[in-house]
Each structure stands twice: as structure tokens, then as C-alpha cells.
Amino acid sequence: MAQDLGHLKVALLDDDPIFRELAAAMLQAGGDFSVEKSQTSDGLIDAIERTQPDCIMLDYDLGDDNGLNVLQRLIDYFPNLPPVIMVTGDGKERTVIKALRLGVSDYLTKRDLDGPELASTVKKCVRKSRQERASELEHNRLAKFAGVDPTTKLANDVAINARLRQLSALTAQARANYAIVSAEIEFYDEIIGKIGLSKSDKIVSVFSDALKLRVRSEDIVGYYGSGKFIIITNVANSISMLDNICAKISEYLSFTVNFDDLTLSFSGKIGACLCDDKAAIGVLLPADLIAPANAALAAIRGTTDKFRVAERPSGQTTSSGAGASPDRGTATTANVSRTTDRRREPRQRVYKKGSIVIEHLNATIDCVVRDMSTGGARLRVAMPFSLPETFRLIIAGAHGARKVALRWQNGTDFGVEYL
Structure with missing residues (x-):
């Protein structure tokens, strides 16, 4: 036995005042319906916001506009659009296909329309929509219970x-x-x-x-x-x-x-x-x-x-981040300022190829050594990277790798101290 749908609200858009009255009369004669009638798309949107209808009836031929354009506007405007039934004076297959691709629930022609068929079609579309909505809500409920956001697939x-x-x-x-x-x-x-x-x-x-x-x-x-x-x-x-x-x-x-x-x-x-x-x-x-x-x-x-x-x-x-004031504070556990030079000895400007070796990640990152001193060096990498507190540094022309400690960072530039 079909579930009783209760009172159903229908929002109707048609630029023909005679058909608006006829369709409303057909529905009200065929069951417990109330009909909100509109002759413009703005009027329809207002009716949907005001009454939250169970179903929308949309005329295809609207003079200067057509129902497919209006439907696209509704899809963009409302996240959970009720089922839409497209109504037209002709039954051209091309128009029907376009409407179905946009997501209309059913398609009726004015020429053969009668009251029982219209009421039955609205009820069928509403029943199917409610079943689909219930399934979606249950899926989202289970996803939320499982800790997953359905849109992003991230943790919720x-x-x-x-x-x-x-x-x-x-x-x-x-x-x-x-x-x-x-x-x-x-x-x-x-x-x-x-x-x-x-x-x-x-x-x-x-x-x-x-x-x-x-x-x-x-x-x-x-x-x-x-x-x-x-x-x-x-x-x-x-x-x-x-x-x-x-x-x-x-x-x-x-x-x-x-x-x-x-x-x-x-x-x-x-x-x-x-x-x-x-x-x-x-x-x-x-x-x-x-x-x-x-x-x-x-x-x-x-x-x-x-x-x-x-x-x-x-x-x-x-x-x-980028665009901030130059005063970026003391951003390391070594408490060395990024903007104030606190070196204990002068550094010599160089331009040497280097390699940063992060052993626990089995990773090697190319870098350029921009200046050096007896106690440390300034390195530059091609893009921002999260370096550990200590790692090994290989400098072209030097003998072997030296263990260094990260002392400061400014974007892609790093200051290191030899250990």
C-alpha cells in the first residue's frame, strides 16, 4: 500500500493565466493540494522560498525565456530543489531529453493533460523524491557516525x-x-x-x-x-x-x-x-x-x-605569511631572530651547490649555499620545505657531510650552525 503523502504544496510557473487556473483546479480536484501560482521566474523563486513546496511545475515556453533556463537558475540557487515537472505545449523529443538531462523528474504535454494524470504524476514524483532524500540522509548519518564528511571525504x-x-x-x-x-x-x-x-x-x-x-x-x-x-x-x-x-x-x-x-x-x-x-x-x-x-x-x-x-x-x-611586516619574531627553539644578525663571526659570501640529507626520511634536497663562516652557513632551497631541527649538509668541494642544526628560517632561506 502506497504511503499517504499528506497535504502537498505545488509551485506552478506558467505565463498563461488560463492554464495556471486550469492546472490548479485539476490538482485540487485530484487530491489534497495547494497551488502557489507564478507568471515570472522571480515570482517562482519567491514562492519556493516562502512556501517550501513539495513539487514544482514549470512551463517550457515562457515567451522571452524558457523553462530550461529557469530550471538552471533554480538548480544554482537552491541546494535541495524539490522534484520538477516540466510542462509544454509540444512533446518534442529534443526538448524532453534536455529537460531530463538537467534533472527534471517528469515531463507532461498540455495537449493531453487531464486531472487524474497530473495529480498522479505529482504524487509519484514527490514519493520518489522523499525516498531518495531519506536514503541520502541515512547515508550522511552513517558517514557522520563514521567520522567522514561526505563532500570532502575528510574527517568531519x-x-x-x-x-x-x-x-x-x-x-x-x-x-x-x-x-x-x-x-x-x-x-x-x-x-x-x-x-x-x-x-x-x-x-x-x-x-x-x-x-x-x-x-x-x-x-x-x-x-x-x-x-x-x-x-x-x-x-x-x-x-x-x-x-x-x-x-x-x-x-x-x-x-x-x-x-x-x-x-x-x-x-x-x-x-x-x-x-x-x-x-x-x-x-x-x-x-x-x-x-x-x-x-x-x-x-x-x-x-x-x-x-x-x-x-x-x-x-x-x-x-x-607573505605580505606581512618584516618583524617576524624569534621563530626557532634556538631563539635566533630572523631579522637581526646575531652571528658571532662574519660570513663569506659564496655560491656553492649543496645537498641537505635527512636520513630518517631517506631524503636529499638540493640547495645553494649563499654564505659561510667557521660556525655555520646560509642555505637556499627552490621551494618552502619543512626541515628537521638537525640534519646533514654536503657542500660541493668540501670533504664529507657535516651535521648541522637549524637556527632560523625565512621563506626558502635557512640558517644552520655546524655541530
């Missing part, structure tokens, strides 16, 4: 909050090895207001794909919704490593996405913070861990900065 807010609770439960010393990176799509709400919610998934997917490519395999990446992302990363309590990770990610957060009717450019910003080793007073909540990263992110909205790393509570360091 439930899973991220669970990870943050695990992080907050660590000892203060262990927690200090981790950092929180908060990323967002700039002007997300304004973008969605202009292009419609139905296109937002593509923007979010493009952004999330870029994050997946730039983070390390051991990092945890999640989507919080509304264009906001969270990354939990182990940086061994090194603000220089965190700064480098942010620089690497932010370098690739500018995009151009092509839709059928427009090309959209957008970008992202990043705020980050170390999970400081100060013991929390009371229970440390996920929001407490994220708050400094969000504050750093909020501080660069409306600026040309791409990222900012929050100061330690002790005031030890501040970092910021």
Missing part, C-alpha cells in the same frame, strides 16, 4: 573534535609537540551568496584536495563546514617547522574554478598555533586548543598576509 567535525579531546588528554609536555592549523576559504559566505549553494561543493572539494596534497601523511585534516578546515600536525614543539608548514600550504591556496556560466577565483588563509606545554586550568576543551589559531586567522582577514602563526603564551615568537 565529530572526528576532529574526538581527536582534539585525545590531544587535550595528553600530558602538557606531550601535547606541546602538536600544532593546530586553521584554514578557511576567503569570503566564503559572499561567494556562496553570489553563485548559489549548489556550486559550493565544487569550491570546497577543490580547496580540500589542495590541502590533502600539501599536508604530510601523518597529519590529520578535517572539514568543519562553512568553508573552514582544521589540521592537527606534529611539529616537535618547533615553531620554525610550523611556520614552514604554513608557508608551504598557503603557497598553493589560490584557485580558479570554471563553471558553465562563470569563472570564479578564490583563495584561502591560514592561522596556526602550537599546543603550548602550559598546563590548563580545569578541563581543556577542543575549542580551547583551536582558539589561538582562529585568532591568528582572524587577525589577517582583509590583509595581504597568507598565514599567521600565533605567539606562544610566553610571547616567545610570532610568524606571518
Whole structure:
């Protein structure tokens, strides 16, 4: 036995006032229907927003416009459009195919239309739509329970909050090895207001794909919704490593996405913070861990900065991205300023080929040695990279590899001290 659908609301768009009245009368005679009648697409959109109909009836021939153009506008404007039935004065196969490809639920011709058929078609489309919607909601519920965001396939807010609770439960010393990176799509709400919610998934997917490519395999990446992302990363309590990770990610957060009717450019910003080793007073909540990263992110909205790393509570360091002021603080555990020359002896300018050897990763990175002294050197690499606190350095013409310690970083330039 078919499920009782209850009272059904229908939004009807047709530029013929006689047919509007006829179709409304047919529906109301064939069941428990109410009909909101419109003669323009703007009127239809207003009716959909006001009444939230169960079904839409859309005339194909609208004089200066046609139903397919209106349907595309509705698809762009409403994320969860109710079933649409296209009605036309002819039954041309080409028109029917175009309508079905755009996603109409059914197609009727005015010439052969009768009341029982119209009422039956509306009920059939509504019933099918509700079944599909119920299946989608169940799928999303299971995905949320499993900790997966259905759009990005990243961890969802439930899973991220669970990870943050695990992080907050660590000892203060262990927690200090981790950092929180908060990323967002700039002007997300304004973008969605202009292009419609139905296109937002593509923007979010493009952004999330870029994050997946730039983070390390051991990092945890999640989507919080509304264009906001969270990354939990182990940086061994090194603000220089965190700064480098942010620089690497932010370098690739500018995009151009092509839709059928427009090309959209957008970008992202990043705020980050170390999970400081100060013991929390009371229970440390996920929001407490994220708050400094969000504050750093909020501080660069409306600026040309791409990222900012929050100061330690002790005031030890501040970092910021491209376009920030030159004063970038003391961004390493060695407490050496990036902007102040604190060398103990002068360095000689050179231009030598070098290799950075990171043994535990079995990795070698080409570099250029720009100046040297008896105690250290300045290196430059081709692109931002997260270097460990210590590694081995090979300089062309020198004998063997020397163990060095990272003392400072500024973009692709690194200062190292021989050990």
C-alpha cells in the first residue's frame, strides 16, 4: 500500500493565466493540494522560498525565456530543489531529453493533460523524491557516525573534535609537540551568496584536495563546514617547522574554478598555533586548543598576509605569511631572530651547490649555499620545505657531510650552525 503523502504544496510557473487556473483546479480536484501560482521566474523563486513546496511545475515556453533556463537558475540557487515537472505545449523529443538531462523528474504535454494524470504524476514524483532524500540522509548519518564528511571525504567535525579531546588528554609536555592549523576559504559566505549553494561543493572539494596534497601523511585534516578546515600536525614543539608548514600550504591556496556560466577565483588563509606545554586550568576543551589559531586567522582577514602563526603564551615568537611586516619574531627553539644578525663571526659570501640529507626520511634536497663562516652557513632551497631541527649538509668541494642544526628560517632561506 502506497504511503499517504499528506497535504502537498505545488509551485506552478506558467505565463498563461488560463492554464495556471486550469492546472490548479485539476490538482485540487485530484487530491489534497495547494497551488502557489507564478507568471515570472522571480515570482517562482519567491514562492519556493516562502512556501517550501513539495513539487514544482514549470512551463517550457515562457515567451522571452524558457523553462530550461529557469530550471538552471533554480538548480544554482537552491541546494535541495524539490522534484520538477516540466510542462509544454509540444512533446518534442529534443526538448524532453534536455529537460531530463538537467534533472527534471517528469515531463507532461498540455495537449493531453487531464486531472487524474497530473495529480498522479505529482504524487509519484514527490514519493520518489522523499525516498531518495531519506536514503541520502541515512547515508550522511552513517558517514557522520563514521567520522567522514561526505563532500570532502575528510574527517568531519565529530572526528576532529574526538581527536582534539585525545590531544587535550595528553600530558602538557606531550601535547606541546602538536600544532593546530586553521584554514578557511576567503569570503566564503559572499561567494556562496553570489553563485548559489549548489556550486559550493565544487569550491570546497577543490580547496580540500589542495590541502590533502600539501599536508604530510601523518597529519590529520578535517572539514568543519562553512568553508573552514582544521589540521592537527606534529611539529616537535618547533615553531620554525610550523611556520614552514604554513608557508608551504598557503603557497598553493589560490584557485580558479570554471563553471558553465562563470569563472570564479578564490583563495584561502591560514592561522596556526602550537599546543603550548602550559598546563590548563580545569578541563581543556577542543575549542580551547583551536582558539589561538582562529585568532591568528582572524587577525589577517582583509590583509595581504597568507598565514599567521600565533605567539606562544610566553610571547616567545610570532610568524606571518607573505605580505606581512618584516618583524617576524624569534621563530626557532634556538631563539635566533630572523631579522637581526646575531652571528658571532662574519660570513663569506659564496655560491656553492649543496645537498641537505635527512636520513630518517631517506631524503636529499638540493640547495645553494649563499654564505659561510667557521660556525655555520646560509642555505637556499627552490621551494618552502619543512626541515628537521638537525640534519646533514654536503657542500660541493668540501670533504664529507657535516651535521648541522637549524637556527632560523625565512621563506626558502635557512640558517644552520655546524655541530
